[in-house]
Every structure is written in C-alpha cells, then in structure tokens.
Amino acid sequence: MASINIKLNQEKLSQLQDICKEFNNEKGELINVLHKAQHLFGYLPAEVQEVIAHELKTSAAHVYGVVTFYSFFTMTPKGEHPISICMGTACYVRGAEKVLDEFKRILKVKVGETTPDGKFSLSCLRCVGACGLAPVVMVGEKVFGRVSPDGVKDIVEEYTK
Amino acid sequence: MEMIKVTIDNKVIEVEKGTSILDAAHSVGINIPTLCYLHLHDLNITNKPAGCRVCVVEVKGRRNLAPACVTECTPGMEVNTHNIRVLNSRKTVLELILSDHPTDCLICPKSGSCDLQTLAQEMGIRQIRYQGEQSKYREDTSPAIIRDVDKCIMCRRCEMMCNDVQTVGVLSAVNRGFMAVVAPAFERNLDHSECTYCGQCVAVCPTGALTEVDHTNNVIRALADPSKTVIVQTAPAVRAALGEEFGMEAGTLVTGKMAAALRRLGFDYVFDTDFAADLTIMEEGTELLDRIARHLGGDKTVKLPILTSCCPGWVNFFEHQFPDMIDIPSTARSPQQMFGSIAKTYFAEKLGIKRENMVVVSIMPCLAKKYECSRDEFKVDGNPDVDFAVSTRELAHLIKQANIDFNGLPDEDFDQPLGESTGASIIFGATGGVIEAATRTAYEVFTGKKLEKVDFEQLRGMEWIRRAEVDFDGTPIKIGIAHGLGNARKLLEEIRDGKADFHAIEIMACPGGCIGGGGQPLHHGDSSILKARTAAIYREDVGKPIRKSHENPFIQKLYEEFLGKPCSHKSHHLLHTHYFDRSNPVEIE
Numbered sequence: 117m118a119s120i121n122i123k124l125n126q127e128k129l130s131q132l133q134d135i136c137k138e139f140n141n142e143k144g145e146l147i148n149v150l151h152k153a154q155h156l157f158g159y160l161p162a163e164v165q166e167v168i169a170h171e172l173k174t175s176a177a178h179v180y181g182v183v184t185f186y187s188f189f190t191m192t193p194k195g196e197h198p199i200s201i202c203m204g205t206a207c208y209v210r211g212a213e214k215v216l217d218e219f220k221r222i223l224k225v226k227v228g229e230t231t232p233d234g235k236f237s238l239s240c241l242r243c244v245g246a247c248g249l250a251p252v253v254m255v256g257e258k259v260f261g262r263v264s265p266d267g268v269k270d271i272v273e274e275y276t277k
Numbered sequence: 278m279e280m281i282k283v284t285i286d287n288k289v290i291e292v293e294k295g296t297s298i299l300d301a302a303h304s305v306g307i308n309i310p311t312l313c314y315l316h317l318h319d320l321n322i323t324n325k326p327a328g329c330r331v332c333v334v335e336v337k338g339r340r341n342l343a344p345a346c347v348t349e350c351t352p353g354m355e356v357n358t359h360n361i362r363v364l365n366s367r368k369t370v371l372e373l374i375l376s377d378h379p380t381d382c383l384i385c386p387k388s389g390s391c392d393l394q395t396l397a398q399e400m401g402i403r404q405i406r407y408q409g410e411q412s413k414y415r416e417d418t419s420p421a422i423i424r425d426v427d428k429c430i431m432c433r434r435c436e437m438m439c440n441d442v443q444t445v446g447v448l449s450a451v452n453r454g455f456m457a458v459v460a461p462a463f464e465r466n467l468d469h470s471e472c473t474y475c476g477q478c479v480a481v482c483p484t485g486a487l488t489e490v491d492h493t494n495n496v497i498r499a500l501a502d503p504s505k506t507v508i509v510q511t512a513p514a515v516r517a518a519l520g521e522e523f524g525m526e527a528g529t530l531v532t533g534k535m536a537a538a539l540r541r542l543g544f545d546y547v548f549d550t551d552f553a554a555d556l557t558i559m560e561e562g563t564e565l566l567d568r569i570a571r572h573l574g575g576d577k578t579v580k581l582p583i584l585t586s587c588c589p590g591w592v593n594f595f596e597h598q599f600p601d602m603i604d605i606p607s608t609a610r611s612p613q614q615m616f617g618s619i620a621k622t623y624f625a626e627k628l629g630i631k632r633e634n635m636v637v638v639s640i641m642p643c644l645a646k647k648y649e650c651s652r653d654e655f656k657v658d659g660n661p662d663v664d665f666a667v668s669t670r671e672l673a674h675l676i677k678q679a680n681i682d683f684n685g686l687p688d689e690d691f692d693q694p695l696g697e698s699t700g701a702s703i704i705f706g707a708t709g710g711v712i713e714a715a716t717r718t719a720y721e722v723f724t725g726k727k728l729e730k731v732d733f734e735q736l737r738g739m740e741w742i743r744r745a746e747v748d749f750d751g752t753p754i755k756i757g758i759a760h761g762l763g764n765a766r767k768l769l770e771e772i773r774d775g776k777a778d779f780h781a782i783e784i785m786a787c788p789g790g791c792i793g794g795g796g797q798p799l800h801h802g803d804s805s806i807l808k809a810r811t812a813a814i815y816r817e818d819v820g821k822p823i824r825k826s827h828e829n830p831f832i833q834k835l836y837e838e839f840l841g842k843p844c845s846h847k848s849h850h851l852l853h854t855h856y857f858d859r860s861n862p863v864e865i866e
Contacts, residue, residue, distance in 0.1 A: 162463050166861075169462075175446025176462035177470075184451045 124163055131156055132164060136171035143174045146182055150189055159193040195230045195237035197275045199223075199255050204243025206250040211265070215251050216240070218265040222272055235275070281352040286359070298334060298345040298356055309334060309358050310367070310396060312374075313432035314346040315481055319739055319804040320761075320788050324437040324481075329430065330370045331396065334358045342366055371400055376407035377455075378484075379427050387485035390799050393430060394484075414458055419467040421474040421490055421647040422795075426458045429486040435459060435478035442788065444763040445594065447472045459486075471597045475590035475762065475786040476644030476795015481802075489644050489796060492665040493675050499636040499664070500543040506628065507636045508546040509539050510616045510695070513554065514642035514706035514791035515669045517813040521798040521806070522673035523683045528809030530817055533688020538676050539640075540689060546624075549691045550639065551698030553616035554705045554714070556835070557587060558826035560852050561609040562718045563843035569723070569754070569780055580605045582757065582772065582779035585711050587611040589649035590786030592856065594762050599769050600858035608853040612705065613639050613646055614655050616695065617662030618851045623839045624695060632660055639666045642706070642794030645786070654854055668796025697831040700731070700817070700824035707814045708760035708790035709736040709743065712783035716747055716756070717825045724750040731824045737815070739789065739808070742767060744779075757782040760790050 124132070135152045139145035149168055154160050160183055162176075169176040183189040201207075201216045216238075220226065223236050230237035246252050249261025253271065260271055279294040285302050292301045302309050312331040315324040325346045333342035337355035342363065345356075357363065375397060382388050417424040431450065436459055439448045447461050447470045461470040479487045499507050520529040539547045564583065571579040584606040586592060595602060610618070616639070621632040628635075639646060643666070649655070650663035667675075676683055690696070701717050704710030713736045720728050735745040736756065741764040747754045757779040759765045765784045771777040787793045792810040793800075800806045823829060840848045 165462070175440065175449065177447055177449035177451075177460075178440070180462045180464075181449035181451045185453050 124167070128157070129167065132167055133171060136168060141171055141173070143172050146172060146174070146179065147186075150179075150183065154189060159190050161191060190228075192228070192230050192237070193234065196235050197255050198237050198239065199253065200239050200241040202241045202244050202246075202250070202252040202254070204241075204247070204250075206243075206247035207252055210250040212251040214265045215253065215263050215268060218268040219253075219272075222269055236272070281350060283350045283352075283354040283356065285356045292350055294350070294352075296350050298336075298343065298348050298350055298354075299332060301350050302334075302345065302356070302358060307358055309345045310399065311346060312392060312396060312430065312483060313434065315432075315434050315437075315802050317788070317800075317802060317804040317807075319808055322438075322442055322788065322804075324432070324434045326433045329374065329432060331367055333363060333366055333370070335360060335363050368400055368402065371397060371402055372405050373407055374430055375402065375405050376409060377412055378430070379411070385428075385485045386488045386491065387428075391485060392483035392801065410455070412455070412458075417466045418490065419472065419474070419648075420651050421644040422467060422472070422476060422479055423488050423490055424460075424467060424486065425488070426460070426486055428484045429459055430484055431457060431459065432483055433459070434481040434483065435487055438477040438481055442761055442763055443473070443475060443477055443786070444766050445471055445473055445475070445598075448478065473590040473593035473597070473762065473786060474645040474648045474795075475594075477787060479644060479795045480787075480793070480797070480799065489668055489670070490647055491671060492647070492667050493671050493678070495665050496638055496667060496675065497678075499638070502636075505634055505636045506545045506630055507543070507638060508548055508620060508624075508695075509544040509638045509640060510548045510550040510553065510613070510620075511535060511539070511640040512550045512613070512642055512706065512791065513703045513710075513814065514794060514797065514810070515640050515672070516817070517706060517792055517810040518642065518797045519669055519673060520683075522670065523676075525684070526809070527806040528813040530813050531683075532817065533690070534683060534686040535640075536691050537686040537689040538681055538683055541681050541686075542675060542679055544638070546692045546695075547689075548616070548620075548695040549698050550612050550616055550641075551702035551705070552695045552829070552831065553612035553619065554587075554702035555699055555826035555829045555832050556615050556619070556852065557609055557612045557705075558701060558714050558718050559832060559836070559843045560615075560848060561585070561607045562715050562722065562826070564607050564609060565715060565781055566719055566723055567844070572780075573752070582777060582782045583607050584781075585715075585783045586854075587705070587711060588784060588786050588791075589643070589645040591762070591765060591784045593645065593648070593859070594765065594786065595769065596857055596859040598766070598860070599773070600860045602769065602773065603856040603858065605772070606856065608849075608855060610655070610852055610854050611646075611649065612702075613641065613649065613663055613666065614854075615852050617650070617655070619835070619839075620695065621657070621660075621662055622851060623835065627694075632657065636664045637662065639663050640669065640672050641666050642669050642791045642797045643787075644668060644795040646796075669794075669798060670796060673798070694831045694834065697829055698821075699826050699829050700819065700821035701826045702829075703817045703821065704814055706791045707737070707811045708785050709738065709758050709783065710790065710814065711785075712736055712756055712758060712781060714826060715781070716754075718827045719754075720747070720749055721825070721827070723752070726750055728825070739811075754781070755779045759783075760785040761788045762786050 165179045166176050169179045251263050253260045253263045280291050309332050313329040327344040327347045332345040334345045335357040336343045414426045436448045451460050516532040520531040586606040617637045646666035650666050655662050701714035713733045743758040745756050759768050789807040793807045
C-alpha cells in the first residue's frame with residue numbers, strides 16, 4: 117500500500133479517516149465521502165483526494181476523475197466572499213454578461229477562480245428566482261438586485277472595507 | 278444453456294441465450310465494425326463501454342439503433358447490420374469522432390496500424406462535415422510512453438487495462454464533455470505517477486494517443502558514427518513476433534532472418550539477449566538454491582519465496598506499491614542489463630575498445646526496457662550499460678526504412694561469444710518460462726542428478742495464476758507463477774499476509790508474458806496471436822541442441838575467463854542490483 121505525502125494536520129486527517137470509516141471504507145461510497153470531505157475542508161485539495169483514495173482502496177486517478185466530473189466538487193478553495201452572478205434568462209437578457217465581465221476585470225480572476233488573497237471567488241448561477249430584480253448577483257447569502265456594470269465596484273468595495 | 282433463434286441480415290441462426298448481437302453475427306461471418314470494443318478471448322479481458330456507437334445495428338421493433346457489442350439477443354430478434362439507416366448513422370458517428378481528431382495521419386506514428394484510420398478507410402469517409410473547436414492538450418513524454426490525448430477517442434481501453442488488468446491505477450477519465458480526457462491523477466505527467474511503463478495501454482490503444490518513445494533515429498545515428506562499435510542484442514520474444522510486421526502468420530519463428538536483417542542494417546556485432554538469459558539463470562539459480570538450502574537448514578531469517586526480477590514493469594510495480602517487500606525479489610539484473618554490463622566490460626576488453634565507444638542497442642518486446650536502461654544504477658560514470666532499447670515495432674520500421682527485403686533474407690546465425698543460447702533461455706519470452714529455465718538448472722545442481730525430461734508442463738499455460746510443485750528428487754519445490762500485474766498483486770498480498778507457501782515465484786507484467794509485451798506488433802484484439810507466439814517460443818526450445826542454461830559452453834567460458842563463479846564478488850558487482858522505495862512517504866504535521 118502506497119503511503120501518502122500530505123501536509124494536513126493530524127486532527128483534520130483523523131476527521132477525514134473517520135468520514136471514510138463512517139461509510140465502511142467502501143469504494144462505492146466515494147461520492148458521499150467527497151461531499152463530507154468538501155464540507156470539512158471547504159474544498160478538495162490533492163492531498164485530501166490521495167488520503168481518500170488510500171482509505172477506500174482505489175486509485176487517486178479514479179478519485180480525481182470523479183471530482184473533476186461533478187461541478188459541485190472543487191479543488192480550489194472558495195473565497196471568503198463567494199460571488200455568484202445569475203445567468204438565468206431574465207438576468208442574461210438584462211445584461212448579466214456585462215456585469216460578469218466587470219467583476220472579472222476588477223477582481224482579475226476568471227469564472228471558477230479565487231483571488232490570490234482568498235477574499236473573493238467568482239462563479240455563475242442558474243436562475244435564483246428573483247427575476248424581478250434582474251440582473252442578480254449573490255455575495256454569500258446576500259442578494260444584490262438591479263446590478264449594473266457601474267455598480268460592481270461599489271459591491272466589491274463593500275467587502276474590502 | 279438455453280438456445281434461441283435470431284435473424285441477422287435475413288440469416289436465421291441459433292445462439293445461446295445472452296449472446297451479444299456482435300458475437301452472434303460474428304459466428305456466421307458477419308463482422309460488424311467496432312472501435313472501443315475489445316475482447317481478448319483467451320485472456321478473458323473485455324472492454325465494452327458502448328461509448329463509440331460505431332457498432333450500432335437496427336433491431337426490428339426498437340425505436341433507436343442498438344450497440345451490437347452490449348445488446349443481448351432475444352428470441353425472435355430481427356437484426357439488420359448494414360441497411361442505409363445503419364450505414365448513415367455509422368458514418369455520422371465516425372465523422373463526429375474525426376471532427377475532433379488531428380488530421381496528421383501522414384506523420385502520425387500510428388499511421389498504418391491505427392484502428393480509427395482503418396475504420397475511416399473501410400467506411401469510405403471522404404469528408405468531415407462537422408467543423409468546430411479542436412481539443413488542444415499538452416503532449417506528455419515519459420522515458421517509454423508518449424501520451425498525445427488530442428488523438429484520444431475515449432474508448433477507455435487503456436483505463437481498463439491499467440485499472441482492471443494491471444491494477445496499477447494510473448489512468449482515469451477526467452473532466453466532462455468536450456474537455457474530457459484520460460489522464461493520470463491531477464493531470465500530472467506519466468513520469469510523476471505510478472506508471473510502471475508496462476505498455477499494456479499502448480498495446481490496446483486504437484489510435485495514436487498512446488505510443489512508444491521512438492529511438493530509431495538514435496540507432497541510425499549510432500550506426501552512422503564511424504567511431505562507435507554498435508552491438509545489438511535481441512530478446513527471445515522478438516523472434517516469435519517480428520515476422521507479423523512483414524505479413525507472416527503469427528507464430529512464425531524468424532530468428533535467422535532477424536539476425537540477417539540486423540547485420541544488413543550495419544550492426545557491428547549481432548548478439549542474442551538469450552545468452553544473457555542463460556547468465557541470469559546461473560546467477561538467479563544460484564541465489565535461489567542458496568536461499569532454499571539455508572531455509573531447509575533451519576535458517577529462519579532467509580527470505581522466501583524468491584521472486585524473479587527480470588521484468589522492469591514488475592520491478593517498478595513493487596517499488597511503488599509494495600516497497601515494504603523490496604528485499605525478497607532476486608538481486609539478479611535482467612538479461613538486457615546483464616548483457617549490457619558484460620558487453621561493455623568483458624567484450625569491450627576483448628575488442629580493446631573503451632566503453633564510451635561502444636553503443637549497445639537492445640531489441641525488446643517491451644516498453645519498460647526503455648525506462649530500465651535509463652536507471653542510474655545501470656550506468657558506469659554516466660555511461661549506460663544499454664544505450665537504447667528499441668521495440669519490435671521500431672525494428673520493423675528500421676528494416677523497412679533500409680528497404681531490406683525481410684522475407685527474402687537467408688537464415689543467419691548470431692555472432693560469438695555473446696550469441697550462443699540454450700532452449701532454457703528462449704522460453705524466457707513466455708509466462709512460466711523463466712522459472713522453468715531456472716528449474717532445469719536448479720534441479721541438477723540441487724540433486725546432483727541429470728535431468729532426463731526438461732519439459733515442465735505444469736509451469737506452462739495462460740491461466741493468470743498457476744501453482745505447481747516440482748519434485749527435486751524427494752524435495753518438493755513449490756512454485757507460483759503470475760502474469761499480468763493484477764495477478765502479481767494477488768500473490769504479493771498472499772506473501773504479505775503470510776499465506777504464501779512457495780519457494781519461488783515468477784512474475785511477468787504483461788498478459789502472456791513478454792510475447793504480449795507493450796512493444797510487440799499490435800494484436801488489435803486477437804488473442805490467438807499471443808497463443809501462436811507462445812507456441813513458437815516452445816518450438817524453438819525443443820529445436821535447440823542444448824536446453825539447460827549451465828550447459829552453454831560460452832557461459833562456462835565467461836565464468837572461467839572473467840567472472841569466476843556465480844554470485845562471486847565480480848558477478849555481484851556487474852550482474853546484481855538493489856531496489857528503491859518509490860512510494861510517497863507519509864508526512865503529517
């Protein structure tokens with residue numbers, strides 16, 4: 117059995133091993149294990165995937181394959197303030213793309229990425245059901261309505277104060 | 278065994294319930310084209326993800342077309358395999374696959390042996406109507422295997438071989454949709470993974486996505502260099518398969534023509550790896566007998582079973598995956614490496630030349646050998662014992678490039694003193710052969726008696742794991758044999774769990790042994806080719822006047838003149854090695 121080179125601390129490692137044990141270290145429970153692991157760590161770095169592969173007696177390649185297949189699983193930590201721009205029909209038609217471009221320009225990240233200082237991460241959402249407020253942007257749990265490209269920098273400033 | 282009646286292309290046939298439409302059609306000579314499907318019948322290896330949709334057929338009463346490889350026949354089923362609806366669909370499927378495939382057939386290493394290319398030809402594709410974005414992934418070059426996944430059609434054969442057969446677990450499908458590729462964990466390169474370079478992925482890849490590192494240009498340059506003495510060694514499994522690249526039937530022995538071709542290519546000396554295989558038996562056999570003698574004498578510290586160590590794919594496997602057991606394999610080097618070591622010392626001395634002016638080329642059925650000769654412990658002051666390992670396929674290309682008429686060549690002999698070999702050495706190419714060769718010598722040394730019958734059928738065959746006993750004149754010697762790394766894993770776990778009751782175990786990474794190596798002519802899914810090659814190996818053995826390694830007069834001379842005796846200080850220095858823990862150590866803060 118290959119041993120693993122990890123930079124996790126003992127406590128987190130034990131918690132991760134407990135998660136695997138909770139599912140009887142069964143290979144078939146990989147997705148459930150990954151959900152809990154992502155909840156524990158906030159994301160799924162390579163080291164965590166290697167530990168899971170070892171515990172569930174499967175290959176790291178297989179775990180990585182599952183992580184990359186489902187968009188919910190992420191290998192990059194989410195920012196302190198996750199920004200999601202709604203790309204549903206109403207928001208799109210009312211200029212959501214321009215709002216997204218402005219966020220990309222100001223934060224200097226692409227969709228799915230996190231700023232180097234860990235403060236913001238950018239992603240797209242499907243319809244949140246607040247179409248009367250289109251275009252809609254969510255920062256964490258807070259909903260911003262009628263966002264214009266000019267208003268983007270104000271939103272960002274609100275979180276960098 | 279319930280039999281049912283089905284109609285395929287208006288032919289009424291009777292098949293066993295559960296038979297796929299593909300197999301049913303095949304049984305009456307209707308060969309539905311396939312692409313991702315792979316069935317190595319004699320080895321029970323199957324890949325049928327039904328992903329490519331090339332084998333679709335029309336089934337009466339079914340709204341959509343059915344993939345023949347996975348659709349089971351039902352009583353009264355009516356199938357049409359090539360009406361216009363089916364033909365149009367197949368062509369569309371192919372065009373879609375080709376729409377995201379590089380069109381560099383002219384310079385692709387797989388040209389001429391590519392399943393996709395052949396299919397496009399047979400289906401008469403004359404245009405690719407679907408134009409769009411093309412996948413652009415980086416090329417990954419390792420010491421032995423090149424990954425060019427722009428050419429990958431996601432057939433999953435490599436993934437199946439690596440995970441299910443070899444259980445190395447390097448490859449997996451990652452990402453989704455257009456971005457999907459087959460890659461190692463975290464999309465690292467192969468040389469940063471646990472890849473053993475066994476090359477079984479290359480052996481089954483239908484396109485140019487997985488190919489070998491090509492050393493033909495290096496060989497041509499060496500041959501053209503007047504300051505170099507270029508010598509070549511040929512592995513046993515090559516002579517049983519090389520002929521296939523020249524239109525000969527699988528299982529044709531071409532030893533004589535191979536030597537003649539190599540001579541015409543310009544090699545200064547044409548030698549035989551089999552010579553070094555006899556040498557390996559001397560060294561490893563001595564080691565085996567020493568361990569057995571100590572064990573029978575009550576020594577509790579001696580490590581048994583002894584494991585063979587001539588297969589570099591297998592060595593990589595246990596260095597990565599079973600590093601806690603690196604003290605049980607034999608310390609003997611592989612025949613390829615023993616040859617190089619002796620060539621650049623004993624033979625260079627005889628010629629009066631420096632080792633830097635000798636280039637040793639090996640012709641191997643194996644891709645891991647390319648990696649093996651680059652290992653630092655097989656170099657002296659940076660100069661490798663074996664400079665280039667070239668596969669059977671590359672040799673065929675070299676012969677064709679030099680416009681040598683292979684089929685018209687006379688049979689020639691190898692040169693001496695490193696070209697003489699026994700029947701024991703030739704069977705190294707098949708699973709069970711190494712241990713049988715060792716047995717022939719070990720028996721006589723252990724018992725002091727002459728071995729009348731040298732054939733040990735109980736060690737032969739294609740079953741994945743074989744357990745046999747050989748009677749050493751009253752002492753039963755227990756032998757285990759495995760081919761395919763997944764089966765090696767099973768035996769290693771038995772050893773680790775203390776359940777293994779063997780004196781010696783032979784492991785070969787490739788299914789069938791070296792005859793099924795990653796560098797051999799492609800079998801394209803026909804496992805009868807592997808069986809034919811195996812039969813050829815044992816035929817050559819029977820045809821040899823000397824069939825026991827220790828009776829090779831040139832081996833005896835080598836010990837007399839140079840090495841002293843097996844496992845002597847000099848033999849240890851030149852012909853033995855040690856192993857490394859290549860797993861990743863645990864580091865917890």
